[in-house]
Amino acid sequence: MLKKLKIAFIWTVYMPVVFFTYCIVWLDRKIKFRLSFPRDLVELAKKDSWCIAELKANGVLPTDAFVISYKVTSLNQDMIFRSNAGVLEINYTAKGEQKTLRCFAKFAPTSGSVWNKTIFNLQLNHIKEIAFNQYFADDACDFIPKVFVAKLGFITGNLCLITECMDDCIEYKDSIYENLTTVHLDMALKGMATLHARYWRNKSERVQKILAIKDDTLLLFDSIVSSSWSKSARKILFESWHTMNEFQTVVHGDSRIGNMMFPKDENHGRFVLLDWQAVRKGKAVYDLAYFLILSLTMENRKHVEESAIVVYYDYLVANGVSDYTKEEMMNDYRHACLCILVLLSLPYLSGEASAEGNGVQVFAWGMNAWREKMQIKFSEFDYAWLAKNYSLTETEARDAVNEMLNVIDKRVKSLTN
Secondary structure, eight states: OHHHHHHHHHHHHHHHHHHHHHHHHHHHHHHOOOOSSOSSHHHHHHOHHHHHHHHHHTTSSOTTOEEEEEEEEEOOOOSTTOOEEEEEEEEEEETTEEEEEEEEEEEOOOOSOHHHHHHHHHTTHHHHHHHHHHHHTTTTTTTSOOEEEEEEETTTTEEEEEEEOOTTEEOOOTTOSSOOOHHHHHHHHHHHHHHHHHTTTOOOHHHHTSOOOOHHHHHHHHHHTTTTSOHHHHHHHHHHHHHHTSSSEEEOSOOOGGGEEEESBTTBOOOEEOOOTTOEEEOTHHHHHHHHHHHSOHHHHHHHHHHHHHHHHHHHHHTTOOSOOHHHHHHHHHHHHHHHHHHHHSTTSSSGGGOOTHHHHHHHHHHHHHHHHHHHHHHSOOHHHHHHHTTOOHHHHHHHHHHHHHHHHHHHHHHHO
């Protein structure tokens, strides 16, 4: 009874927030609230004076730079997971030398329905991204692009993020490659471990600005699927996420290979993590499991998973983590696998809220690839461990996992029909 009252209270508070957010998005689409920064690439192209002044004020351009040309080029917007983004190129002279500055510019999505943008804003995607880039850019600069400009419209969810362009790096498209090279796999493991170790059990005021997913939110998730999921599946939903959201460090939250860039060679570039819209406080191995399961090919993951976990753990220890045993990490890794399964099964939480047009097909293709990877992963899962840790029978545990896999399957089919 107490749980039902708590859920009722959460919805009572949440629904006005949903309505308010929807109204703000609708009004912004109609009248375009005035912002102190460009809202998209089109405006950035027109506001060259504003942009040049910001870059000079932040020390990116020399104060005496004379700009010869200013150009904004849009990137392919059909790909889901990509915001309104492009490349800014400025040719200028300073102290008698002619130079070129290339930047990556990112804005809130300009496509999608009002409801799509409402869901996007309710997830606080850009608030979280800007917060990380504002508060952590200086000491995280070895594994994120250098931040030149970071602006946010808190109420509307608009952002303007201008960073270094990372021209000396390469990227892998999600699932469109064979095997990650051994060198790049090691870089990804080291990069994630470096991030996690740097903020390990850090309770500073700055880290407190990074949000966590509260149990009240999990109750909200649970109520959304209460009529369609079994009790066993809902128990896995709540307990896996509750475990993964216990504070340990700062996690990226969407550590797939498409959000990583790697150096072209040993003399050019560095490993970086992109797209901090899902950043939060939680258990470190969530990022590790997310990367290994959803980014590697099925064959590659089965071949390197065990050794990759050990390498990641060794990097944690090398970076000063001393209060976390390998056995604790392996236990958390299994919880993380279940947490990822739940994430892909929940509505509105894995990308389709922003997908329309060509993006729907891209999203469906990506979800199908992830579904196949999850099926293989859970065909080899330790169901005795799951049953013991979630107070289920092995049959209930297997049925609950299959139920969630079937949910993903139905969603993929609904998108392609």
